[in-house]
Amino acid sequence: MTINSQRGEAAPLPPARFAFDAVTWKEIAYLLANLPVDIVGFVYVAVVLYLGVGLSVTVIGLPVLALGLAGCRLLGRLERIRARGMLGVAVDEPRSLSPGRMGFFPWLWTSLKDPVGWRHALYFFIRLPWGIVTFTIALTSLFVAWPVLPFIARGLANADRAMVRGLLSPSDELERRIAELESDRGTVVDTAAADLRRIERDLHDGAQARLVALAMDLGLAKEKLQEDPEAAARMVGEAHGEVKLALQELRDLARGIHPAVLTDRGLDAALSSVAARCTVPVQVQVDLASRPAPAIEGIAYFTVSELLQNISKHSGARRAVVELWRSDGRLMIQVRDDGRGGATTSGGSGLGGLAERLDSVDGLLVVDSPAGGPTTVTAELPWRDRA
Secondary structure, three states, X not given: OEEOOOOOOXXXXXXXXXOOOHHHHHHHHHHHHHHHHHHHHHHHHHHHHHHHHHOOOOOOHHHHHHHHHHHHHHHHHHHHHHHHHHHOOOOOOOOOOOHHHOOHHHHHHHHHOOHHHHHHHHHHHHHHXXXXXXHHHHHHHHHHOHHXXXXXXXXXXXXXXXXXXHHOOXXXXXXHHHHHHHHHHHHXXXXXXXXXXXXXXXXXXXXXXXXXXXXXXXXXXXXXXXXXXXXXXXXXXXXHHHHHHHHHHHHHHHHHHOOHHHHHHOHHHHHHHHHHHOXXXXXXXXXXXXXXXXXXXXXXXXXXXXXXXXXXXXXXXXXXXXXXXEEOOEEEEEEEEXXXXXXXXXXXXXXXXXXXXXXXXXXXXXXXXXXXXXXXXXXXXXXXXXO
């Protein structure tokens, strides 16, 4: 009881309440949900193993077991989602088996020896006793030991986190690497398709349209050659100018596909040419004792080219610096400018797309661009020697 100083009356104490944070409540909810989830998982795995092993002497036994392991993968995915949302455990998704790309018997053999499926089955098979224990302790502590319940919940939840990481993660580093490469392959395919669409659009809207107009002008000049030679000569002169413009557009397009100076003279000369076309004064420093493989050289060229285009369009900088060097089997690229800053790889920006393209070849892009500048973009590429 407390005394109200103004009226001299006893004011009631505030009611007792739980002072747990959101993380603790999520852990308690996870522990209480363990029992129904683990019952479903245990029953599914037990039925699948019983039917699959029991019918293995028949034609349908092994396919039933293979389909059951695929179902274990699906249950494991749902369990990872539950752990991510309630325990904050981020576990990579295992590589899919892609059954549509193989025949029946290869799929059957691959599914039966799938380590991910068997580890998921083991997870749900051993979880039932643990689910009973965690449900009982959490529910009992919620009523009779709630002052220490956060500590109990944290300890039990940590054990759950260890189980999820140990049994529901990809098999090993090789499995993770395969999943990364499959994702990167999709990025490479999408980037190549986008580049082809860009080239087709540039040809259709630029050089092709100009050449069609040129053919029409030459046709009219041919018709007027006998009637009005002066008009015909004037039209031929205009057509000559159109030819020059078409050739320039084709040169620009060819330079965007792969510049000849890069093939002939390497990154130093090619990047100096790009820097000369930038609207901001650019200093280029290339410290490479040898040239990398053509593919790596091309990626480095287009990375710097795109970064300099961003500087020209968006930075408001007065100067920029481009540096390239080799360090521990990596080609390092750093582009700095003294512009307004605020560049980011998020929000569907051009830097985000560039980061994805570099990641698809085991590269890396790091952007340091505080508001007000300066901006430093560092890119890494794997070094491969030129054959």
